[in-house]
Amino acid sequence: MLEEHQTPEEILGESGLLKQLTKRLIERALAGELSHHLKQEVEEEKGNSRNGYSKKTVQSNHGEMELSIPRDRQGNFEPVLVPKHERRIAGLDEKILALYARGMSTRDISAQLEELYGAKVSASLISEVTDAVMEEVKAWQARPLEEIYPIVYLDALYVNIKVSGRISKRAVYLALGVDREGDKQLLGLWIGEAEAEGAKFWLRVLTELKNRGLKDILIACCDGLTGFPEAIGAVYPQTQVQLCIVHLMRNCLNYVPWKDKKAVAADLKPIYQATTIEEAETALDACSQKWDGLYPAISQIWLRHWEHIMPIFDYPMEIRRVIYTTNAIESLNRSLRKVIKTKAVFTDEDSVFKLIYLAMRNITRKWQRPIRDWRAAASHFTILFPDRFSL
Template sequence: MPRTKKEPNRTDELLDELLLDYRTPDDILGEGGLLKQLSQRLIERALSGELNHHLKPNPSAPEGADPGEPSRPNSRNGYSKKTVQSQHGEMELSIPRDRNGEFEPVLVPKHQRRLAGLDEKILALYSRGLSTRDISAQLEELYGAQISVALISDVTDSVSEEVNAWQCRPLDEVYPILYLDALYVNLKVSGRVAKRAVYVVLGINREGNKDLLGLWTGEAESEGAKFCLKVLTDLKNRGLQDILIACVDGLSGFPQAIEALYPNTQVQLCIVHLIRNCLRYVPWKDSKAVVADLKPIYQAATLQEAETALDAFAAKWDGLYPAISQIWIRHWENVIPIFDYPMDIRRVIYTTNAIESLNRSLRKVIKTKAVFPDEESVFKPMYLTMNNIAKRWSRPIKNWKAALSHFAILFPGRFNH
């Protein structure tokens, strides 16, 4: 059947009328453009509708009486002017009033000076590492909206309460796998700039879903057991009673701290971080070959096979890069636990995409600032970034179902606690 031409409806006709004077994009998007005018009129009509709903008909009034007549117990009482910030810039609205002062607008509540949607845009830009001045310039460039730096600071400061609540929320009693990692920032401390470690803890719960447990800052030079113990004590106080496997990135203090608070936890060195540390000693031209020759070590079926593969690697590469085999030997105690597990669990432990993807996104945020003025200014954008990432975590990690039965057998009474 041949398609018939779409008949224009009343909406199309109205749009055509509105666009009669359209000449340039500024006529629609610019300051005072059509889009801003329409938004303003639409908001004012909606507010008028809210007041109509508020002024319910008076049962004692004669039939057909105007609900806004002064003879009613409550009635309309003109308008008040209110300037609000929006994504289209400053907007002056006429807010309808009632005679008794009882009307509470929902769309633009009393004392509110920003329209819904503006805060979300500010926070989205802030979560990508933009400074308050950068955000102000970006909003003006995109929308012609002149938003002050002070207002943007107020919006971002509102995140602090969320961060504090998130840092204190209760945790699950058991996490089969925990990833512990650190990123580094320059932080102003007592008027001086110092390098600080930001510790990130990612848990895999019993359903195989990823859960970000918190952020902590400590001195980068002292990644010792004392501060790591503080991090783990915080987790325990929030309800985390047992960790089956803890994957760490080589931070010197975590194995000892885990042994003190979670003595039954198996500490496993993160293979990805171990390989990355090795590649610091290798020029780009040999990196692919080195990575390929390391693979038989950590993918070996048995410990004996892994030791043979390590000897073969050393025989081939020690002449050029002797530091690599020494790194593996030095950390061997925290590498070999993986050979006690069946391949299904090992695949889950190898699945470090979650922590790696998270760290890449966090690094993009923190590298935009040479120096952070305080700890709060570090946590706020990192928290918002993590929230954005967590929204995409809608399913269990890869290979989780295959690993479930093995966890139940290897950790009886603990996995199903």
């Protein structure tokens, strides 16, 4: 049969072979469903029988498709493959969600589906499909967590949301955990009430994590936000707070013009890559002597945050690499920004949750499991935290 349909258009087109085969397969499956239904009716002595067909047009991956739906005389047959009042074949919703997860608008998705499959799907129907995800998002956001995550990265990114008729820039708070097996998990996401990231809101986030079952965090990696370490300590007093080196470097280089960025970055590297804290202090002194005349803010940033930079020097390189070399939260944020940048303004908070949640489903498929160097780091955790962590 395929020999009679040589061109892609003849096979995949609006009236192509693949669409015809799909239509026949669906109609056979529906006939099988009715046969099974009638067999049960006979066993229950209800005396039901076939009663012809009705026509129904549905949207599918291959465009609009007119199906012959078998009927029973008593009218109590409920097809599973093409339910009553349903106008879409299973599989189309997944394609809609996949396109939405890549940041496409509802109108763009509608145009894309029509171009690829000949399926004329309205923007309002696409909104209905994506809105249905919110129940899944709510369940995910409230799911129970494991009792311990050795490492949790805490960070925020920003989106524009329309609030009460005006555009407001809001922080989206992200908590990324690494579990005992070394697998990364996004523990949740929250949208702040103010237009800037705040330690008070982080306190609320951490309290929610604890209420969901997260009893202990060994190391919390965060940025230099004022009051952040205190917020972590209020909920998890045993947790070691480690300032994110990536954030620290970015803050420093914000004070440096382009022509000197590479040289300054090279001179800062020996500080955080030092073997001991004494070596780190020596490297910081050398950097200060060289650059304080031009950029005094750099050394002041390191000195101001030194208390939460020092802990990294207590750990062996295996744990250090896990904490800062993998840059887990930065990698995640970079992937999310590629998606959300397509949305200049979100219509509401739900649209933010939907997009980030669906984008996360794509991002997590590419994650390495376990994360790099985890086995060696976990072995050190068992020695450093014998009462709190075990393999």
